[in-house]
Amino acid sequence: MSHTLGIRQAQKQKTRQALLDAALGLLEHQSLSSLGLREVTRAVGVAPAAFYRHFKDTADLGVALVEEALGSLHETIRAAIVTTGGSEERIDRAVALIAAHVRAHPAHVRFIARERHGGVAPVREAIGVQLRRFADEVAAALGADPEARGWSAEDLRMLAGVYVDHMVMTASAILEAGASCGDSVAALQAEEAVIATARRQLRLVTLGRRHWLD
């Protein structure tokens, strides 16, 4: 039989998750550095003091949000890496995966884009660490590809950095495109334009990659 959490632990987890969800919602229109502990507990419907049973302060909650947000992104990246086929199809699938990720987790994407260079150092650092980890993973995958024969480790890392940065920028741009249009038809068109540009940019990178060792 599976190990079920005690009722107490399960309830605690539920409250913790409610705090994280409420915070993520509130962060749609503000930065973490201005998010108040009382705002979050008010949104959940618990007493302010209850916050301290789960987090030291809002920066601590922010770090937890980083784990959550980049955990989901990690899966998307892995899925994009294992894609096979010609470069054109791989580009299309990678961009489609990003677009789907943005639609599935818009608040997570916004949070990462906003706090990546935000005013809360521990959160900024947590994001930096994870993105560097993603880049290492992408670099390893690129190195395994026969196309990368003759590439130095440094060049592979550079290329991986381009891909990871491009992914974050594209995700954020898709989000922004969708948000800046009141009309939902216009929003979809704007998103499509961003997606088309992202594909074009990846094609440019692919061409550069192909001629890197010329």
Add this chain to the structure above:
Amino acid sequence: MSHTLGIRQAQKQKTRQALLDAALGLLEHQSLSSLGLREVTRAVGVAPAAFYRHFKDTADLGVALVEEALGSLHETIRAAIVTTGGSEERIDRAVALIAAHVRAHPAHVRFIARERHGGVAPVREAIGVQLRRFADEVAAALGADPEARGWSAEDLRMLAGVYVDHMVMTASAILEAGASCGDSVAALQAEEAVIATARRQLRLVTLGRRHWLD
């Protein structure tokens, strides 16, 4: 004879600039959305109410900071555009110009990177408008180059977007590299590594660009 401002106007400008400078300093360790009006006036040494003689609120001050920060960046971009020579030299000079810009205006660069996706909508939009303007300008310059024969307007805009985004990312990365090392020798080394990577990335783009119409 030159038109000198009245004493009153000159004093007002001086106070206004002091508010902007103080705010920029305070924003090194926080986001605009958590910057308090009283913090700023306290740093300058004027009464809180004096703030309202210059700005409606801190978001309004933030928009003024965008003008200031991107005004200086605009000059750097123009300088990078008019660079001549082989692609390798142009890349070296463009990256050197960015590095010099970061050293000359670190707080401006930090502000733009932080607020580009930050929690204050008017500021985010002001930055977006200006960066799009820069991209238009770069696209126009690229279009004038004989290398761009046969490129569609859309492709030129895409390439310009790559350059502008890369510039902002690189500036922010140089800053971060310099800040994350306590040791100043290590900081310089870290900055150099970022600069070397940025050059490599631009070389990749140049190669892609050269084979775009193949």
Add this chain to the structure above:
DNA sequence: TGTACATCAGTGAACGCGCGTTCACTGATGTAC
């Protein structure tokens, strides 16, 4: 040039408010026998 009045950048006191943090508490859940 001198005088009388207008302007307005900056003052300082006051306001109501929500903040983060602390504390002793309650009562449901967990545990030992």
Add this chain to the structure above:
DNA sequence: TGTACATCAGTGAACGCGCGTTCACTGATGTAC
């Protein structure tokens, strides 16, 4: 199974504090004659 005690997630009241905003004001600067 039942009982007695321990744990601890969440409560609610209290605290001191700094916030944004308002207002009548002051006094240097500007202007008209």
